[in-house]
Amino acid sequence: MRSQLTGGLAALAVFAAVGGAVVAWLPSDAKRPSTAATPSGSPAPGPAETPAPPRTSEPPEPDKSSPPPGPSTTPLPRSGPGTFVTAPGESGKVGKGTPLRYRVEVEKGIAISPKDVAEQVERTLADPRGWTADGHSAFQRVADGPTDFRVRLATPATVDKFCAEGGLDTGGKVNCSVNRNVMVNLRRWVLATEFYTKDVVGYRSLIINHEVGHFLGHGHVTCPGEGQPAPAMMQQIKGLLGCVPNVWPYDSDGRPITGPAVP
Template identity: 40%
Template structure:
């Protein structure tokens, strides 16, 4: 092989090894989208939009979890057709203000929102939907003992606390079937199956509001 040919091959190999993959470009584009943007169209949902709400994201205390991941995964939860979107609610993230504030909070700061908020769990107080960083990072002992994924727990905790903001209280379970998302599943399900998404009856309750 001639010297120019060898040089051409070396350059081509370097470009192949170090060029970003298509997946990398897609991930970067996803992170640069306008807050609240979604790939899903109205046709992807069985229930029409009945209520549009906006929310902003903030933090309290020392945060070690990725805020970029928190924002993205929370919005994915809100956009999922299995979530409160099934109740006819469309969520759009804004830079500040909005109808409610989604807070990623260090565990020790939870009581600063209200006396009834525990350092162990997440909480909803007024316009604040507060996600405990400890739970966001590690789920809960009961959830982990059931072999459920951390990603599903994150769906659960965002759906549960947002459900309170939407006006729903805690729910119980009869010991079989899927647990309601408004049950305090972080502490256990009393024999029901762990479930991160609203049951049809819970979605219907939100649609009626």
Template identity: 40%
Template sequence: MATSVRRGGPPGHPAGPGGSRSGARPRRRRGKLLQSLALLAAALLAVGAAVTVAAEHPEVEPAREVREEALPLVAAPLAPAAPPSPTPSPSTPPRPVFQLSGSFPSAGPGRFGYDERTGPVLGEAGQVQRYRVAIESGSGEDATEFGQAVQVALTGPGSWVDSRRLRLRQVPGDADAHFTVYLATARTAGQMCARGGVDIRINGRPYTSCRAPGKVIINLDRWRLSVPHFVQARIPLSVYRTYVVNHEVGHQLGHRHERCPGSGRPAPVMMQQTLFLNGCVANPWPYRNGRRYAGPPL
């Protein structure tokens, strides 16, 4: 029986339905090639689009470049500038006070109230002497303020405690004390001093302060007004107050009056600076540069 051979294909390669297999393979290769070319074209288009975006939008640049160049040029509404703070002017020291204005009594009832504080021990060595502080009723003065001024005078530097043989301490009115510092109206001061054997009158009027046994008596006239030659020399009232406390406490401690040691030199605290300076310069302290400063005895 003869074998039939189909036309259209090489021997040994039977044709499939609808055509030869050898014709289908080139078509598949061309399809794959076209698919690869399409993918390549799509990739190239994507790269081109990215390049175009990068060229049109410089904000895609690294953050460092944005911080250095772009931010200062952004237009935005600006808040109104705050007005500059006023430059503080140097503090002006208070003007010195030479005497106090206003009325005050020249006489009082002779009764006293006390500063009831207990103060610190003033000084570094020596016997402690206790003192009280009192003001006359109706004087218009404050006991605490007077006590503070007395403490400033007795603290120094330059006060009596600088001897290192004496310490001082304020105690309340009902405590035992070696002496009391009184602030009294002129008439009461005159009466108290007279009872202690001291006449403080000038031209018939109680003028100065004094010390009587156990009593340091400060005349309210002098405490408020100082004295004319201090005022004329523009010596502050605080200097006179420190002087008069240290002068009268000096008498309580046993010191006597002294004279001016020479024109232009500081007045000794035991000089009667309330009456005159005699060419000396006002000085409220018994110690200067840590050493006792004294003049010739009167």
């Protein structure tokens, strides 16, 4: 989405090891099989000089969410102060061309290290199956100075507030990309969705690839065919439609993973 759970201890345990698109935890999630991530995308424009039109990765769903059973090592507050802590340091440039400078921020009060989140975002954007495979996109994380976009991990209420500025109703459940902010819903980062119950870390890469893809100018697509990898720009939270889980815009041979465009 441009201006764009799953349950249990297993997902939270994975989260503890790592430090945008999105669904509430459903009791049925625990019954889902494990998933695998593979590489999608299409050429993207260079740095944006004006805010891109907002897009949502997925529309809000009826509220079926409930806390995961058992004790949680990661609190999942519904709202926060709306202010952020910036991840320290910076990364090297990845990709060809003039790099898009981005900052990674975590809302204050969230018990997740900004450094861990930044490392996940860096790995995703540097992966050869990511957007740099288009041959002209490049990225560099910074901690200060001018930026082209920001990746912000925030509570559901804060995500809703920022996304609403772009005219989006994210319903406390989904991510968005709006006004150069890639807004990542805390529950999605920790709990993923029913299709990624055993690959929460992979789902985080899908969030980043989908929302950054919107920032780069990519719209939604759908499943290209039964048994094929689900495109990163597909609204996978709504269902895979016969495709298999995949979090990358490109495959390992540098071919875009995409499908028919959808509104």
